[in-house]
Amino acid sequence: MMTDTIARLKAVKEKIASAEAEADRPAGSVTLVAVSKTFSADDIRPVIEAGQRVFGENRVQEAQAKWPGLKADQPGIELHLIGPLQSNKAREAVALFDVIETVDREKIAAALAAEMKKQGRSPKLCVQVNIGSEPQKAGIDPREAVAFVDRCRKAHGLVIEGLMCIPPVDENPGPHFALLEKLAREAGVAKLSMGMSADYETAIAFGATSVRVGSAIFGAR
Ligand SMILES: *Cc1c(COP(=O)(O)O)cnc(C)c1O
Numbered sequence: 001m002m003t004d005t006i007a008r009l010k011a012v013k014e015k016i017a018s019a020e021a022e023a024d025r026p027a028g029s030v031t032l033v034a035v036s037k038t039f040s041a042d043d044i045r046p047v048i049e050a051g052q053r054v055f056g057e058n059r060v061q062e063a064q065a066k067w068p069g070l071k072a073d074q075p076g077i078e079l080h081l082i083g084p085l086q087s088n089k090a091r092e093a094v095a096l097f098d099v100i101e102t103v104d105r106e107k108i109a110a111a112l113a114a115e116m117k118k119q120g121r122s123p124k125l126c127v128q129v130n131i132g133s134e135p136q137k138a139g140i141d142p143r144e145a146v147a148f149v150d151r152c153r154k155a156h157g158l159v160i161e162g163l164m165c166i167p168p169v170d171e172n173p174g175p176h177f178a179l180l181e182k183l184a185r186e187a188g189v190a191k192l193s194m195g196m197s198a199d200y201e202t203a204i205a206f207g208a209t210s211v212r213v214g215s216a217i218f219g220a221r
Contacts, residue, residue: 005043006050009034009217012200016211019204030204033080033193035214038221041066047217048074056101056212058083060092067096081123082164082193082212084138087111094119101126101164101193103152104140113156124161126193127152129183131176132168139165142179149187162191162209173199177206 016030035056036044044055044066053076057063063079071077080099090111093100100123103109116122127149130139140148145163152158163184167176177194184192195203197216204211215221 002046005047005218008219009047009050009052012213012216015201016204019201023205025204030208031210033082033210033212034217035082035196035212036066036218037062037083037214039218041070043218044070045073048077054078054080054210056080056082056214060085060089060096063096064092080212090115091119094121094123097123099124099126102128102138103158103160104128104130104138104148106148106151106155109152109156109158113158116158122159125152125158126162126164126189126191127160127187128164129180131165131180132171134168137166142183145183146187149189160187160189162189162193163187164193166196167194167199173202174206177203177208181207 013032016032017027020027020030031054033054033056034047034052037058067079078098080101081093081097082101085093085102085108087107094115103125128139129142129145130137131142133141149160152160163180165180167173180194181192191209192207193210194208195211197213200211200213
């Protein structure tokens with residue numbers, strides 16, 4: 001079970017390296033965010049021991065239960081929040097996460113700015129874009145994304161490093177990745193968090209700087 005996970009981690013890293021080469025991008029230019037949601041600290045520890053340092057969780061409370069201990073054992077962990085954030089969880093999120101990828105509305109931007117000031121801690125921030133304009137999905141609408149990044153900077157003093165998206169499940173992700181890349185250029189941000197287990201190689205071809213891969217490493221949830 002454990003050795004399967006480590007073998008899958010290695011296979012994913014090799015596929016990332018191939019996709020970088022295929023896209024004429026420098027080796028190591030894509031960061032692998034290993035998505036450990038639903039898996040326990042005992043499942044995660046061997047992956048850390050195998051050298052993985054960047055992880056993603058989608059729930060603040062679940063992450064609070066697992067990660068303070070894991071981070072204390074191993075310096076240099078970078079933990080990403082990749083799920084929706086409620087403003088009443090901003091304090092916990094700022095205290096625990098190193099990157100918050102899901103800034104998607106004014107209220108969250110304001111809450112994060114206030115907490116970052118209060119705690120003197122500055123997680124890196126990305127804006128989540130609802131790239132397929134799906135009614136049920138989190139994220140700022142693509143038509144408002146560039147203006148929102150600007151408001152985060154000017155109204156809230158936040159440094160936004162990139163954009164993040166989750167394309168609609170049943171659609172070809174390519175055009176959605178291409179749109180996110182275009183919006184990032186317009187907004188003047190460098191990071192692109194896109195691509196999951198099913199489509200991370202495609203995302204790399206479209207310029208992803210980080211991919212969020214869960215089940216292809218940890219197995220089915
Ligand atoms: C769960 C999750 C992932 C990883 O999904 P897999 O298909 O298991 O790779 C990536 N991004 C977000 C936002 C997620 O919630």
